[in-house]
Amino acid sequence: MLQKLPAFAGVKGPVVVIVMDGYGIPRHDVGSAIDAARKPTLDRLFAEYPNITLRAHGTAVGMPSDEDMGNSEVGHNAIGAGQVYSQGAALVANAIASGAIWEGKAWQEVVAAARAGTAGKAGVLHFIGLFSDGNVHSHIDHLRAMVVQAKADGVRTVRIHALLDGRDVPETSALDYVEPFEAFLAGISSDGFDARIASGGGRQYITMDRYDANWPMVERGWRTHVLGEGPKFASAAEAVKALRDKHPGTIDQDLPEFVIAEFDGDGCGQPIGTIEDGDAVVLFNFRGDRAIEITRAFVENDFDAFDRVRVPKVTYAGMLQYDGDLQLPKRFLVAPPAITDTSSEWFSKMGLAQFACSETQKFGHVTYFWNGNRSGRFDGETWEEVPSDVVPFEQRPWMKAAEITDAMIAALQSGKYAVMRCNYANGDMVGHTGNFRAATMSIEAVDLALARLLPAIDAAGGVALITADHGNADEMFELDKKTKEPARNADGSYKAKTAHTLNPVPLILYDNVSGGRLGLKQADGAGLSNIAATVANLLGLDKHPKWDDSLLVVK
Numbered sequence: 342m343l344q345k346l347p348a349f350a351g352v353k354g355p356v357v358v359i360v361m362d363g364y365g366i367p368r369h370d371v372g373s374a375i376d377a378a379r380k381p382t383l384d385r386l387f388a389e390y391p392n393i394t395l396r397a398h399g400t401a402v403g404m405p406s407d408e409d410m411g412n413s414e415v416g417h418n419a420i421g422a423g424q425v426y427s428q429g430a431a432l433v434a435n436a437i438a439s440g441a442i443w444e445g446k447a448w449q450e451v452v453a454a455a456r457a458g459t460a461g462k463a464g465v466l467h468f469i470g471l472f473s474d475g476n477v478h479s480h481i482d483h484l485r486a487m488v489v490q491a492k493a494d495g496v497r498t499v500r501i502h503a504l505l506d507g508r509d510v511p512e513t514s515a516l517d518y519v520e521p522f523e524a525f526l527a528g529i530s531s532d533g534f535d536a537r538i539a540s541g542g543g544r545q546y547i548t549m550d551r552y553d554a555n556w557p558m559v560e561r562g563w564r565t566h567v568l569g570e571g572p573k574f575a576s577a578a579e580a581v582k583a584l585r586d587k588h589p590g591t592i593d594q595d596l597p598e599f600v601i602a603e604f605d606g607d608g609c610g611q612p613i614g615t616i617e618d619g620d621a622v623v624l625f626n627f628r629g630d631r632a633i634e635i636t637r638a639f640v641e642n643d644f645d646a647f648d649r650v651r652v653p654k655v656t657y658a659g660m661l662q663y664d665g666d667l668q669l670p671k672r673f674l675v676a677p678p679a680i681t682d683t684s685s686e687w688f689s690k691m692g693l694a695q696f697a698c699s700e701t702q703k704f705g706h707v708t709y710f711w712n713g714n715r716s717g718r719f720d721g722e723t724w725e726e727v728p729s730d731v732v733p734f735e736q737r738p739w740m741k742a743a744e745i746t747d748a749m750i751a752a753l754q755s756g757k758y759a760v761m762r763c764n765y766a767n768g769d770m771v772g773h774t775g776n777f778r779a780a781t782m783s784i785e786a787v788d789l790a791l792a793r794l795l796p797a798i799d800a801a802g803g804v805a806l807i808t809a810d811h812g813n814a815d816e817m818f819e820l821d822k823k824t825k826e827p828a829r830n831a832d833g834s835y836k837a838k839t840a841h842t843l844n845p846v847p848l849i850l851y852d853n854v855s856g857g858r859l860g861l862k863q864a865d866g867a868g869l870s871n872i873a874a875t876v877a878n879l880l881g882l883d884k885h886p887k888w889d890d891s892l893l894v895v896k
């Protein structure tokens with residue numbers, strides 16, 4: 342349905358979308374770093390400007406169920422595209438349930454390669470990925486199904502390279518996944534089939550870097566999974582326990598790397614699952630941002646981000662294709678959502694100049710995710726990246742909020758842009774550390790940034806939509822599964838929570854130009870996918886016919 346607002350010619354200045362990553366509306370005052378933060382600007386916005394809440398989790402953003410929290414990929418896809426697509430989590434689950442994944446060319450090639458091997462020696466099928474049921478980057482049930490099918494399809498040896506989570510699931514839950522999975526692998530390892538975990542480490546320590554923020558992480562992952570370098574243990578469960586003893590207080594996402602080995606009489610360990618010529622490798626993460634760098638290390642001939650030492654000739658597949666423009670990787674098990682007619686493309690066709698800015702940790706969110714998992718720019722788009730620090734973010738909760746604000750103000754003052762967007766990473770990246778005090782400060786940093794940015798929007802004659810992609814800092818304590826109240830440890834302290842939340846997010850219309858004519862309507866089921874049309878209407882344009890409806894009210 343085309344929406345026309347004939348009486349409204351549009352805002353003259355720029356329309357700015359500000360994403361406060363990880364800023365949900367708290368359900369409990371206990372454990373909310375957002376409630377605890379001193380945030381006079383946001384308090385004033387909520388009190389004095391039109392604001393509503395938006396759904397940012399579950400089916401509203403294309404996740405399989407409303408039990409699934411939101412995340413940056415699905416959130417920014419929905420905001421940028423104005424539409425909801427079934428996302429990787431749902432597409433992979435469906436392809437496994439229907440069996441279509443096993444019929445696909447990519448799976449067939451992977452198992453054929455592992456069966457054939459090289460030089461008369463059968464190959465090994467390796468699975469690398471995030472080892473949990475968080476459903477943000479991966480799901481362990483997908484891995485289990487693939488191991489079962491690999492055996493049925495005649496693969497002899499499977500090796501798993503397990504990235505410990507603790508970021509989309511409770512912070513020290515690794516053994517809840519490792520122990521049952523090692524038992525499952527032992528059970529299925531019969532009749533000449535042999536499947537084991539071969540290596541691993543914390544997802545924020547090895548392999549899963551994103552947006553070129555910290556390549557040494559990926560190099561450590563390569564050395565662990567491919568070369569078998571690192572401390573050796575007899576099983577993954579033993580490794581997790583020993584590493585926790587050695588690094589007390591370290592949560593799963595930050596645990597160092599480990600390699601599983603067979604030990605001879607001298608206690609020397611021979612790694613059981615290095616990656617060799619003739620093997621096949623499946624990266625079982627469906628989400629792209631943290632999958633692209635390790636994929637490049639496997640598939641690029643002229644790769645120079647680090648010295649790979651040895652480059653095995655393998656048949657490589659991604660669970661999905663992670664970048665549609667770069668076709669990375671070429672072989673993938675399940676087709677990604679075909680996200681088309683995004684707002685950037687539509688506004689570009691309208692001849693509008695657009696500006697996007699964030700710091701490295703979220704730069705791809707406002708560019709690649711926003712544009713439907715494409716790394717290419719549309720005509721008229723300018724992107725500015727502020728380099729992120731490479732530090733534990735609880736040590737720098739302000740992150741680059743000030744520098745992003747500087748860049749936004751300069752872009753506003755240039756007078757060049759009709760549509761602008763930025764992402765403040767703080768509430769999310771600091772929320773993921775589980776550090777309540779730092780998360781509180783992270784929200785205060787965003788508040789301070791808004792206090793500088795909003796007057797610059799006024800000066801440019803523009804308006805802003807202030808929102809978030811999902812919750813995080815709004816719930817810094819785990820909720821009890823039954824009571825949904827904050828859960829406590831045995832000693833009475835609250836259990837720190839590092840994951841996103843299921844809470845709705847705000848949508849605030851900051852408008853000092855219409856004289857109170859513009860408002861927002863709290864439509865039934867309003868979600869992130871309604872933002873693109875709202876931006877179009879603020880510009881005085883119709884929304885794209887494929888987009889969900891605008892929430893703008895003109896009085």
Ligand SMILES: O=C(O)[C@@H](CO)OP(=O)(O)O
Pocket residue numbers: 362411412413414477478508509631769
């Ligand atoms: O850090 C990440 O990869 C995810 C959590 O797994 O967070 P976000 O979706 O906010 O990027």
Ligand SMILES: [Mn+2]
Pocket residue numbers: 362363412413414416769810811
């Ligand atoms: Mn996010």
Ligand SMILES: [Mn+2]
Pocket residue numbers: 363413769770773813841
């Ligand atoms: Mn996050």
